[in-house]
Amino acid sequence: MTETKKMIMDTVIDLFNVKGLKFTMDDISKELHISKKTIYKEFNDKDELFFATVDYGFSAIKQKEAEILADDSLDLVEKIAKLIVCLPDNYKNIDFRRVYQIKEKYPDVYKKVAERIETDWEETDRLLKKAMDQGVIQKFPIPLIKLMVEGAIEKFLGSQDLSKTELSYEEALNSMIDIIMNGLIIKK
Template sequence: MSDKEGLHLEETRQMIMDAVINQFNQKGMKFTMDDISKELHISKKTIYKEFNDKDELFFATVDYGFSAIKKKEAEIVSDDSLDLVDKISKLIVCLPDNYKNIDFRRVYQLKEKYPKVYMKVAERIESDWGETEKLLNKAIEKGVIKNVPVPLIKLMVEGAIEKFLSSEEFSRTDLSYEESLNKMIDIIINGLKI
């Protein structure tokens, strides 16, 4: 396979995963492979050349999404216009630009119908704390935030995010998921500031 063919295949996979994200945002778990096929004006056969089944497609899309988050995190960490506390705040609620419109409350729907996919999402949320932990420890060392054990901060944030995803109360507010996360992290960070 030539480099050009490999690039084309990767672009096709990305287009399909972007369509999954779009369909998930519109219909939750009720979207079908036909919906993806129609959105992209490609055959289902083309989709199945790239992904064996819907589960494989979901797993790949989760990894794709978290790779995009990692890229956005790298931008935040290298942004010298942000102070340490701002970087921590932005890292915790980091969403790539193409994910800003997703209704993340729908992710909780995965728990019942696609528990393996939900577990993968939960696992990634729990394990992708490397840069944030480094910055939290640095902020504690510099005396910018209170000396609170980092695992406790992590548990508070993860608990709040899980509650956001599963609560019916959230749907009664006029706030988007991103706005709610920003308010949540603002409250937590202000509580940690010295």
């Protein structure tokens, strides 16, 4: 991936936070001090730009997940919780409460976001099974846990409900995982 592509996608994220979907290619051009022609050399249109930005974001999530998995200072339950609500540091400032706009205006892009949320659970599944086998958390069907988490995240992203609260997306995720994990932890 070219450095120009990365800069454009980072700018898309910044502009999305400020303007929602109302930013234009002109806004990107002005923000980066580059021509629109340069943007169109990298991306054919706004749809392609959004698809690439989704992939870019989920790649960053996978990198953060790898850091969590390698962190020996975290116990099993902490790793599970952090994996489920994993957000890369550079994405913590994104106003995810605006993502519902994508569902309405760019349904194919939203569908891709939903698909990415529903995949790549292998490491989390493995850790959940390990925690259940060790008696650290109660035994529940892993697909049920996965459905609960995915359902909550999709509700956060796919509706305006979260934007009507005082909670940021990160606060909502952390509250969700706290509720789920405290319901799963075996009280001794």
